[in-house]
Amino acid sequence: MINFDALQTALGMVFALDTILWMIVGIAVGVGVGAMPGLQSSTAVALMLPLTFNMEVAPALGLLIGLYKGSVYGGSISAISFATPGAPEAAATVADGYKLMQRGKGKKALHMALYASVTADFLSDLITIFLAPALALVALKFGPSERAWVLILAITLIGALSGRRLAKGMFSAALGLYIGTMGSDPIGLVPRNTFGLWWMRDGVPLPPLVIGIFAMSMVLQELMKPAVVAVARDKASKLADVLLSKSEGLKLREYLSCWKEMMIGLGVGSFVGVLPGLGATVGAFLSYAVAKQVSPHKGIGNGALEGVAAAEAGNNATVGPTLVPLIAFGIPGSATAALLGGALILQGVTPSPRMFDLFPHIIYALFIILLLGNIANLAVGRAFASVYARIGEIPRAYLVPLIGAMAVLGTYAYQQNPYHIFIMLACGLIGLMFRYLSIPAAPLVITFMVAPLAEANLRKAVLISGGDWFHTLFNSPLSIGLAVACVMSVLAAIRFKMNENAMITDRDDE
Amino acid sequence: MTNRQGAYCLLLFMVPILIYVFSSDWAFVPMRDGVLIGAFTMMYLGFCVIFILAMIAGPGANELLEDIGEINTPGLVKIVLFLLGAVAVTFWHEAYGFVMLCSLFLAAVSWFAGQTSPVGILIYSLIVSTALYLLFSLLGFDLSIAPGLKVEFL
Amino acid sequence: MTSWLKKIMVAATLVWSVAILNAPVQAGDYPDKTITWIAPFSAGGGADRWSRTLSTVAFDVLGQAIRVRNIPGASATVGWQEMLKRPADGYTVMLTSPTPIIALSTEPNAPFKPTDAKVVCYISAFRGIILVKPNQKWSDWKGFVAYAKANPGKITLGSTFSEMVGAQLAFKSAGVKVKLIPYSSTSDSVTDFLGGHVDAIGVTESTALNLVPEKASALINVTTLPLSKKISEKLGNPPHAKALGFKTINFPRWVAVHPDTPDAIADKLAVKIKEMLEQKSVKKILKKMGEEIIYVPRAQAQDEFKDMVKGIQEVATVLKK
Structure with a gap:
């Protein structure tokens, strides 16, 4: 089963000085790029791709995988430090991470994010390695109607994200659904709901939306607050404090106490990762929602390390499984998988089902680099965390303009499309309105992402079955099972909400 | 302001959107699969209205929204100026130079955010905009320092 | 913006733009x-x-x-x-x-x-190639046309827009009607094809080479450009729509x-x-x-x-x- 000769060759390829060095370079650059909102892992990978043209296969893979892993962690750094998700998948981390930062526990939060990411990533890579062919077969069972049900299931879970007042969370979700229909009709491909603007044709892209709702709304709220005239001496001494202070890192006990959230993240993330088209953002939010539902007493959402752990684990557990379709069928399941596939092709290795027979040493090298990248990420990431942990202590008059400029630039940098700035600012105003009316933003983001996919799958399924909605929705045992799961999820959410309200009333009575 | 009053504001916010969608020329055009182009859009808008009504009638409608008291006219003016500045930086940075526009923008925002010393504002805005310029240029973005003044980073 | 600042900015712009515009546009x-x-x-x-x-x-x-x-x-x-x-x-x-x-x-x-x-x-x-399941009655072009004519609109074809344009033009010339299912990415359409949720897909050459002959057979090349001899053989020599006299595009x-x-x-x-x-x-x-x-x-x-x-x-x- 395991080809030991190939394994030995692979080990020799990976544990070479240049491979390790390129991997570290990749991670360091990746963390830096990932921490900039708007710049995503795929941008980083694409920018460095030409460097790999003249490399051997192992250093090339080391560099690209390092870049990828580093930038995924970088996204959560800016989510925690600036409340600005560096990448959409880090948006679920903002709620708890930034609150911890404000309480001076930034380093703890950054470490938790790093450890949860690495743990989930490592375990999901192992799952991928051992179960890739089996997982691929499971993924094939999911046709358009099954996928539509999975997506509907995801929507039913957002009740847990809706905060104290269910109606407010549901309004947020409904507005997300509405924004998700902007763009074109998935069947006729004609524009709809674009307000007659030609540049809205592809709809609202996720990064400007996330930057607007989470970061820009915060900047706008800060601008609304009356300026506090600080004494100059005070500020100088505070800056010095920031530079000299030492904040506390994460304790082993705290890491271990989040095992449950990390396992939830691993399970949810791996499942979401295998299905094509969903990706890390859905993984992060779903895992966060499930963790919140499972442990309502832990205060997830109010600055709990468990919240950071669940979101980050859910996000990173999708990394390994998105490679499953690439390895099993030669079809990339995500943008990054496509880039890695491209790098492999450049090296003369075409991803295909026969890759295991033709190039076993390269597959093994890929797997070993995937695992090793996690460990290197841990080392590099810790160094970055100590630097970034202090950012939360910078005085507001310096921090607010910086976040504002980063949000504007990040939006532009995402695709160098100037029109995205309008989308981002509009989302910032919606986010500001949400802040003042205390409406949670997380449901909006998740329904915005999920709804267009659900609609496209549903309508494709109906088209395939010839217009019969009932048979479309319940065409296989899997569909029926998923439908039952949706109903149960809704019932569980209602019970959870009632318990929570009872708890709030109890507290009010005391 | 209470939750109920907040919900009325939301309703007001939804009115132009509802008018736009329901009076549009695409909403009621059927597609190949028999679904109207606007069917899902209109259904979701319906959900929006239902949940606003739930906010108006449901529990907690009389709870006070605490933060809303901080809205003030100077703050609103700052926000409008910020939005205009952001659009200006994005659309005009090629014509007027990225570092120039961005440092103006940063200077204004840091003044809005409570920074008062002119020297502090000047140093801060120049340092941050130069740092952002260097970072993005190294990443391969095509930015300029002042109108027409560019440094090749290739 | 104060007026002096505006003046400086306008002046600066003028100086620079003059410097730029003076460069003549010449092919030499x-x-x-x-x-x-x-x-x-x-x-x-x-x-x-x-x-x-x-x-x-x-x-x-x-x-x-x-x-x-x-x-x-x-x-x-x-x-x-x-x-x-x-x-x-x-x-x-x-x-x-x-x-x-x-x-x-x-x-x-x-x-x-x-x-x-x-x-x-x-x-x-790039060439657009239509793939169908291997080893069935309509795995080749002749059988496909016969089956599709007997069951108009029954066969589902999943594809991204550009291959769909090619397929629609060629199929129309052949008098065949299929149900077009639009996909936003080839990876989604291939997954649904392998899972048996759609009957046919339109893909590019490289994807086709990945799937033929184990998982699919190549039905027809719907683009103007013929396949190279080597690739055509690997794909089992599918017919070329242009050679059949159908309308095609590149x-x-x-x-x-x-x-x-x-x-x-x-x-x-x-x-x-x-x-x-x-x-x-x-x-x-x-x-x-x-x-x-x-x-x-x-x-x-x-x-x-x-x-x-x-x-x-x-x-x-x-x-x-």
Whole structure:
């Protein structure tokens, strides 16, 4: 089963000085790029791709995988430090991470994010390695109607994200659904709901939306607050404090106490990762929602390390499984998988089902680099965390303009499309309105992402079955099972909400 | 302001959107699969209205929204100026130079955010905009320092 | 903004713009500065990879650098719009695919026309191949036509828009009607095909080579361009729609500049691009990527381009209803 000769060759390829060095370079650059909102892992990978043209296969893979892993962690750094998700998948981390930062526990939060990411990533890579062919077969069972049900299931879970007042969370979700229909009709491909603007044709892209709702709304709220005239001496001494202070890192006990959230993240993330088209953002939010539902007493959402752990684990557990379709069928399941596939092709290795027979040493090298990248990420990431942990202590008059400029630039940098700035600012105003009316933003983001996919799958399924909605929705045992799961999820959410309200009333009575 | 009053504001916010969608020329055009182009859009808008009504009638409608008291006219003016500045930086940075526009923008925002010393504002805005310029240029973005003044980073 | 600041800014702009505008547009000196090369797709895609590959030899061939800018968005029309906003001096070049033409043909509020570009040359083209399940009655073209004619509209074809255009044109010529299921990415359509949720898919050559013969058999090549002999054999020699006398179109990677660019500059650029494609290192990288150089010179490319725009506009209306 395991080809030991190939394994030995692979080990020799990976544990070479240049491979390790390129991997570290990749991670360091990746963390830096990932921490900039708007710049995503795929941008980083694409920018460095030409460097790999003249490399051997192992250093090339080391560099690209390092870049990828580093930038995924970088996204959560800016989510925690600036409340600005560096990448959409880090948006679920903002709620708890930034609150911890404000309480001076930034380093703890950054470490938790790093450890949860690495743990989930490592375990999901192992799952991928051992179960890739089996997982691929499971993924094939999911046709358009099954996928539509999975997506509907995801929507039913957002009740847990809706905060104290269910109606407010549901309004947020409904507005997300509405924004998700902007763009074109998935069947006729004609524009709809674009307000007659030609540049809205592809709809609202996720990064400007996330930057607007989470970061820009915060900047706008800060601008609304009356300026506090600080004494100059005070500020100088505070800056010095920031530079000299030492904040506390994460304790082993705290890491271990989040095992449950990390396992939830691993399970949810791996499942979401295998299905094509969903990706890390859905993984992060779903895992966060499930963790919140499972442990309502832990205060997830109010600055709990468990919240950071669940979101980050859910996000990173999708990394390994998105490679499953690439390895099993030669079809990339995500943008990054496509880039890695491209790098492999450049090296003369075409991803295909026969890759295991033709190039076993390269597959093994890929797997070993995937695992090793996690460990290197841990080392590099810790160094970055100590630097970034202090950012939360910078005085507001310096921090607010910086976040504002980063949000504007990040939006532009995402695709160098100037029109995205309008989308981002509009989302910032919606986010500001949400802040003042205390409406949670997380449901909006998740329904915005999920709804267009659900609609496209549903309508494709109906088209395939010839217009019969009932048979479309319940065409296989899997569909029926998923439908039952949706109903149960809704019932569980209602019970959870009632318990929570009872708890709030109890507290009010005391 | 209470939750109920907040919900009325939301309703007001939804009115132009509802008018736009329901009076549009695409909403009621059927597609190949028999679904109207606007069917899902209109259904979701319906959900929006239902949940606003739930906010108006449901529990907690009389709870006070605490933060809303901080809205003030100077703050609103700052926000409008910020939005205009952001659009200006994005659309005009090629014509007027990225570092120039961005440092103006940063200077204004840091003044809005409570920074008062002119020297502090000047140093801060120049340092941050130069740092952002260097970072993005190294990443391969095509930015300029002042109108027409560019440094090749290739 | 205070008035003195405005004055300084206006003055500064004037000085710089005078300096820039004084440079005359002449083909003789062209190019004497960095060329901005717009790839209107995300980093990592085909247009991006081609652009970056060409930029590696730009200095050797042009004596100037090529700076690749990815400007995706609105189905590649944002990048096109950016090219139109810049001066018509040949220093802004775009490498794109049929995608923006499809978008412009279905968009009622389009800001410009598909013809608002001066085609410089084609540098490559991809072929659209229809795949069906292997080992069934209608796994070959003859059986397929017979089955499809007996069961009109029963066969489902999943594909992205461009292959769908090819398939629709060819099938219409053959008198065959299938149900078109639009997909936003090939990976989604292939997954659904392998899972048995759609009957046929339209894919490019490289994807087809991955799936044939174990998981699929190649039904027909619906593009104008024939398959190379080697690849055709690997795919089991599927018929070529053009050879059968059907209507077909080409899906080129085309290079364009601003429509008002002087012809002399466009001609010179076309020659230089050909030279870049002939560099050994470029050939090597493209071969490694599995890409094929299909150079079409300017005059011919312009004619083919007109046909492509017409074909796409015709099919776009069919797909709506």
